[in-house]
Amino acid sequence: MSDPSTTSANDATAPDVNTWNERIIAEFRANAGYVSWSSEEEWAASRPVPPWMPGFDEQGMPLILVHNIGAKSGRERINPLFFQPVDNGWAVFGTHGGSPRDPAWYRNLMANPRVTIEVGTETVSAVARLAQGEEREQIWAKEVALVPKFAEFEATAGRQVPVVVLERVDG
Numbered sequence: 001m002s003d004p005s006t007t008s009a010n011d012a013t014a015p016d017v018n019t020w021n022e023r024i025i026a027e028f029r030a031n032a033g034y035v036s037w038s039s040e041e042e043w044a045a046s047r048p049v050p051p052w053m054p055g056f057d058e059q060g061m062p063l064i065l066v067h068n069i070g071a072k073s074g075r076e077r078i079n080p081l082f083f084q085p086v087d088n089g090w091a092v093f094g095t096h097g098g099s100p101r102d103p104a105w106y107r108n109l110m111a112n113p114r115v116t117i118e119v120g121t122e123t124v125s126a127v128a129r130l131a132q133g134e135e136r137e138q139i140w141a142k143e144v145a146l147v148p149k150f151a152e153f154e155a156t157a158g159r160q161v162p163v164v165v166l167e168r169v170d171g
Contacts, residue, residue: 024080025065033120034060035080064090065118066166068128070104071111079105083119084143089126089167090117091139098156106162117166126166136163 027035064083067076083090094106109115109128117126131139140163144151154161 021078021080024063025078028063028065028080028118031060033062033064033118035063036060062120064092064166066092066105066109067116067118068105068108069112071108077105077108081105082147084139084146086139086165087167089165090119091131091143092164092166093140093143093150094162094164095150095153096157098153100157100159102159102162106164109164114169115166117168125169127169128164128166131163131165135165139163139165 024035061082063080066079066081068079069075070077081092083092085091094103096103096106110130113128115126115128117124130136140150140161143163150161
């Protein structure tokens with residue numbers, strides 16, 4: 001959902017990404033995978049969790065937590081992400097809020113595709129792969145229909161938003 005590389009150390013008004021993610025992760029774990037909707041004020045302040053959207057109930061937005069290894073640092077990272085269930089896994093979307101750069105978590109997954117996913121109250125192993133061609137287009141079209149803001153992010157970014165499929169690894 002977030003990428004610390006977009007926050008300048010000199011920008012005193014920028015939200016603390018680590019603190020924000022910690023809050024989201026704690027709320028996710030306390031609410032079996034759901035995070036409450038942001039207020040209008042939080043959304044206006046560039047908080048990564050959106051205001052209420054049609055198709056979801058009042059308990060909030062279901063997210064997944066993706067545990068991954070930093071491509072440069074080698075340290076474990078946890079990223080709360082929007083997802084779409086697909087076949088035997090989940091698709092996640094590297095919108096990076098419309099930035100022209102891919103999010104750090106995307107680079108991490110491409111460099112180190114073995115991940116652990118927290119979904120609801122379950123923790124599973126998965127392998128990340130980039131969706132391409134028709135598969136990517138089908139997943140992306142479904143997501144944009146659900147979250148039209150993602151189409152705006154892609155247009156603003158001037159790049160194709162990567163769609164990553166996290167396939168469950170049994171055993």
